[in-house]
Amino acid sequence: MNIQTAADTVRHLLQAQNEAGHQPLAQNAIVYAPANIALCKYWGKRNLPLNLPQTSSLSISLAGHGTHARISIAEGAHALSINEVEIPADDPAAKRMFAFLDLFRACTGTYFTLKTISTVPVGAGLASSASAFASVVQALDTLFGWGLDFPAQSILARLGSGSASRSIDHGFLEWDRGQRDDGLDSYASYLPVEWPDFRIALVPISDQAKPIGSRDAMNRTVAESQLYQAWPNQVTRDLDLIRDAIEAKDILALGQAAECNAMAMHATMLASRPAILYWLPESVAALHRVWQLRADGIQVFATMDAGPNVKLIFEAKQQNAVEDAFDSIDVIDPFGYIEPDIGPLDDG
Numbered sequence: 001m002n003i004q005t006a007a008d009t010v011r012h013l014l015q016a017q018n019e020a021g022h023q024p025l026a027q028n029a030i031v032y033a034p035a036n037i038a039l040c041k042y043w044g045k046r047n048l049p050l051n052l053p054q055t056s057s058l059s060i061s062l063a064g065h066g067t068h069a070r071i072s073i074a075e076g077a078h079a080l081s082i083n084e085v086e087i088p089a090d091d092p093a094a095k096r097m098f099a100f101l102d103l104f105r106a107c108t109g110t111y112f113t114l115k116t117i118s119t120v121p122v123g124a125g126l127a128s129s130a131s132a133f134a135s136v137v138q139a140l141d142t143l144f145g146w147g148l149d150f151p152a153q154s155i156l157a158r159l160g161s162g163s164a165s166r167s168i169d170h171g172f173l174e175w176d177r178g179q180r181d182d183g184l185d186s187y188a189s190y191l192p193v194e195w196p197d198f199r200i201a202l203v204p205i206s207d208q209a210k211p212i213g214s215r216d217a218m219n220r221t222v223a224e225s226q227l228y229q230a231w232p233n234q235v236t237r238d239l240d241l242i243r244d245a246i247e248a249k250d251i252l253a254l255g256q257a258a259e260c261n262a263m264a265m266h267a268t269m270l271a272s273r274p275a276i277l278y279w280l281p282e283s284v285a286a287l288h289r290v291w292q293l294r295a296d297g298i299q300v301f302a303t304m305d306a307g308p309n310v311k312l313i314f315e316a317k318q319q320n321a322v323e324d325a326f327d328s329i330d331v332i333d334p335f336g337y338i339e340p341d342i343g344p345l346d347d348g
């Protein structure tokens, strides 16, 4: 099968499902998927309709910060509620999610009612879209009993949002860019390393709407920034450094490579025409605070995504010093998560 669109991809991955595979096994399915932060960033697509990246990327999932999703069959139209608020069909978030659900409707012939509860703190600058799209794929898989493997789940989540390909599991995940034009080898895999002392903290800077979304920003960077030509080499080097550092549980090597990778990504954006700058004065102040802490001997490192918020990377032994230096940060223990027996959607 010649795969050129997201719809082709879904059809291909679900083709093994016969008629029985399009009958729901239960009234609804409830799942949870974590958000993730890239330590080596995904920035730029090589294929827009298939959401295929120019480079590989590597992330850490955020344990209890993510999306609970409950999906069931609907009559006549899709419906979406987020945090118990009904989202009108003409809202951009609903349009994007309904377009995603339509990819599956083409196979199952059914509309869906989707309820999501996000445990990502409002204003923390975390894209909840990654965990949302990953949770929808896993909820559909459960609802219909497809038994899709992780690569297939990751590919399907990727069609909703690139970073969602890495939200299909806890821990460190690497999204391989893949070589194929059809994207069937472009999916994320779990790195088998547990690092119980590893910490991520969210420094909330602003919850205002971003001036430009990540999709448009990366497309403009690829098209307009001369510095983007250097990006694939940067990623090749950083991925090796970051993978090795994770393997060795070496926070200095990991932090240095991850911080440099984030700064380089923002440098490519800054060289776009017109320039893209997500940073606010408070973002810059937070970066200076990180660098001052390091000068004082505290091993803490920063990363930033397509927004003004700053995320910190450190180990448990530095947690007190980091909390003393930053007001109201949210510290995440990525390996300390225990799946709740009853999620917030189980009885609704």
Ligand code: PMV
Pocket (backbone or CB within 6 Å): 037, 038, 040, 041, 042, 043, 057, 127, 129, 161, 162, 163, 164, 214, 215, 304, 305, 306
């Ligand atoms: O998946 P998207 O389209 O939201 O893009 C994510 C882009 C970054 O967050 C900046 C980097 C990344 O790898 O998550």
